Amino acid sequence: MTELLTSAQMRAIEQAVIASGTVTGLELMERAGHGVVGAVFQEWPTLAATSHKAVVLCGPGNNGGDGFVIARLLKHQGWDVDVFLYGDPDKLPPDARTNYERWCELGKVEALTEDVIDSYAENNPETALAVDAIFGTGLTRPFFSLARVQSKLNSWQAGSFHGNRPKVVSVDIPSGICADSGVYLGRTGTSLDQCVRANLTVSFHRMKLGHVLAQGPIGAQKTVVADIGLENWSHPHIPPNDVVKLKTGHHLGLAKRADSHKFSHGHALVLSGPAGQTGAARLAARGALRIGAGVVTVGSPKSAMLENAMQLTAIMLAEVDGPQALRRALRDARINVLCLGPALGLDARAAKLVEVALGAGRRTVLDADALTLLSRDAGIFAKLHANCVLTPHVGEFKRLFPDIAAKLDAPAATGPAYSKVDATRDAAKRAGCTVLFKGPDTVIASPEGRASINASLYVRSAPWLATAGAGDVLAGFITGLMARGFAPHDAADTAAYLHTECALSFGAGLIAEDLPDALPKVFKTLGL
Ligand SMILES: NC(=O)C1=CN([C@@H]2O[C@H](COP(=O)(O)OP(=O)(O)OC[C@H]3O[C@@H](n4cnc5c(N)ncnc54)[C@H](OP(=O)(O)O)[C@@H]3O)[C@@H](O)[C@H]2O)[C@@H](O)CC1
Ligand SMILES: Nc1ncnc2c1ncn2[C@@H]1O[C@H](COP(=O)(O)OP(=O)(O)O)[C@@H](O)[C@H]1O
Numbered sequence: 373m374t375e376l377l378t379s380a381q382m383r384a385i386e387q388a389v390i391a392s393g394t395v396t397g398l399e400l401m402e403r404a405g406h407g408v409v410g411a412v413f414q415e416w417p418t419l420a421a422t423s424h425k426a427v428v429l430c431g432p433g434n435n436g437g438d439g440f441v442i443a444r445l446l447k448h449q450g451w452d453v454d455v456f457l458y459g460d461p462d463k464l465p466p467d468a469r470t471n472y473e474r475w476c477e478l479g480k481v482e483a484l485t486e487d488v489i490d491s492y493a494e495n496n497p498e499t500a501l502a503v504d505a506i507f508g509t510g511l512t513r514p515f516f517s518l519a520r521v522q523s524k525l526n527s528w529q530a531g532s533f534h535g536n537r538p539k540v541v542s543v544d545i546p547s548g549i550c551a552d553s554g555v556y557l558g559r560t561g562t563s564l565d566q567c568v569r570a571n572l573t574v575s576f577h578r579m580k581l582g583h584v585l586a587q588g589p590i591g592a593q594k595t596v597v598a599d600i601g602l603e604n605w606s607h608p609h610i611p612p613n614d615v616v617k618l619k620t621g622h623h624l625g626l627a628k629r630a631d632s633h634k635f636s637h638g639h640a641l642v643l644s645g646p647a648g649q650t651g652a653a654r655l656a657a658r659g660a661l662r663i664g665a666g667v668v669t670v671g672s673p674k675s676a677m678l679e680n681a682m683q684l685t686a687i688m689l690a691e692v693d694g695p696q697a698l699r700r701a702l703r704d705a706r707i708n709v710l711c712l713g714p715a716l717g718l719d720a721r722a723a724k725l726v727e728v729a730l731g732a733g734r735r736t737v738l739d740a741d742a743l744t745l746l747s748r749d750a751g752i753f754a755k756l757h758a759n760c761v762l763t764p765h766v767g768e769f770k771r772l773f774p775d776i777a778a779k780l781d782a783p784a785a786t787g788p789a790y791s792k793v794d795a796t797r798d799a800a801k802r803a804g805c806t807v808l809f810k811g812p813d814t815v816i817a818s819p820e821g822r823a824s825i826n827a828s829l830y831v832r833s834a835p836w837l838a839t840a841g842a843g844d845v846l847a848g849f850i851t852g853l854m855a856r857g858f859a860p861h862d863a864a865d866t867a868a869y870l871h872t873e874c875a876l877s878f879g880a881g882l883i884a885e886d887l888p889d890a891l892p893k894v895f896k897t898l899g900l
């Protein structure tokens with residue numbers, strides 16, 4: 373786990389450190405500039421070997437201040453540096469102003485306008501590096517007057533700079549992206565093509581939420597974090613649940629004890645749909661078994677018993693034809709987790725099954741059809757409890773929480789914009805249980821406000837997960853981990869992490885069936 377900060381949290385940390393007297397804002401800005409230049413040279417060693425030409429685009433705040441530091445450091449290394457400023461130098465905040473003045477002893481500063489950047493591109497074909505220091509975490513509202521500058525940087529990154537391809541580096545976050553939500557604060561209806569797109573973003577201390585949410589990741593091919601010496605000052609006065617965690621492969625708690633037996637790892641019951649609709653439940657069941665549940669049973673309607681029996685071996689099969697049968701099955705207290713939804717159906721029988729399952733109060737994963745049933749019946753929705761996990765994709769989320777989804781979809785007029793983390797937290801609070809909101813930026817939130825993200829982004833990009841049945845396997849992974857004793861939130865974020873790892877491990881050509889069977893290799897990589 374690592375932390376993802378909001379701009380307010382980052383500011384609070386910075387201010388606490390400065391107030392402690394151990395460092396000044398100016399020193400932090402200097403470290404930030406060094407961090408960017410160091411990261412650039414590490415990413416492109418050929419740029420470090422000889423001096424080149426760079427253009428640094430500075431904005432009106434401290435992000436611009438970092439830009440002046442970067443310009444100075446490159447100049448000291450013999451680079452030819454052109455600097456542009458968007459805004460009035462007299463209105464720069466004090467540290468940025470100091471660095472502006474330091475730069476002015478070395479070179480000139482031109483006003484950054486759309487026209488100026490057009491002629492710059494025309495006359496400087498040899499530029500090797502473009503630094504985007506226009507806006508960082510302080511972007512509070514859309515900015516219109518630089519749309520062409522943004523799209524210019526974007527097109528340079530794509531290679532249309534005299535056929536040359538200057539490296540585009542964004543300081544802290546690609547300008548235009550809201551650091552808290554990843555929402556592109558452009559003109560309403562503006563194409564994302566106009567957003568700054570960087571080859572590399574260098575952030576400070578920790579990644580921000582905007583690096584992994586919504587359009588944020590479109591802004592940069594790669595994001596790295598520079599240490600600016602704030603390590604011992606993690607979160608003064610910030611309640612732990614307010615800090616969103618980015619799931620990583622450390623401390624997943626997946627090892628099994630040598631003295632355990634199968635029932636030590638729980639018994640999961642996955643309910644199947646009727647004949648002809650049974651594959652999804654089997655995918656979930658296989659996921660639950662592979663991830664380590666001790667026993668997994670598919671509960672099948674009578675009509676589908678033969679169909680299920682022909683395809684199950686290690687997974688057990690029990691007839692669960694309707695709500696009465698489910699009540700009877702649940703007399704077995706060893707069944708400690710239920711999974712309902714994958715191709716369960718949307719008829720009255722399915723609705724009753726969901727109702728009975730929720731009434732049992734056991735750990736329960738609700739996916740797919742079960743989510744649609746919840747959205748149709750407020751009475752069933754009201755039975756959700758803290759041991760449940762809901763796993764909506766965006767369509768299911770809209771059906772379940774239409775007002776929250778509308779807020780998330782509304783064009784952002786100001787920053788910080790309402791984010792997917794805000795939406796998932798609000799949904800979890802309303803549902804009274806853990807909600808896992810799927811996507812490349814999968815967000816997991818619980819009613820008390822705890823939130824984490826599994827990012828299938830950057831080097832963990834896993835577009836092959838967009839395949840039918842992948843969600844069923846994820847529901848099964850969560851089910852299996854809850855059977856093993858993981859608390860709902862931990863089960864959901866660990867499952868989401870492993871789900872992506874399975875996709876990465878298998879690679880291109882992945883179909884849902886491959887995901888559970890990729891787990892052993894992933895576990896080996898994790899040292900299990
Ligand atoms: N925190 C730390 O530890 C460290 C932070 N550091 C650096 O500081 C950066 C944050 O600096 P920051 O707060 O000054 O914000 P920044 O992004 O430069 O912009 C704010 C300015 O833009 C303005 N403005 C906003 N929207 C606008 C619009 N649409 N159109 C026009 N103007 C607009 C806004 O004006 P206002 O909203 O007040 O009118 C304000 O003047 C951070 O990203 C990092 O690079 C590092 O130095 C090291 C340690
Ligand atoms: N482009 C993508 N990159 C990474 N993960 C994705 C992408 N698209 C979908 N996923 C993941 O794949 C799974 C798909 O689930 P879902 O939409 O419920 O599919 P199904 O209902 O067919 O099983 C989710 O875990 C989702 O987060």
Ligand SMILES: [K+]
Nearest residue numbers: 507543545547
């Ligand atoms: K920036």
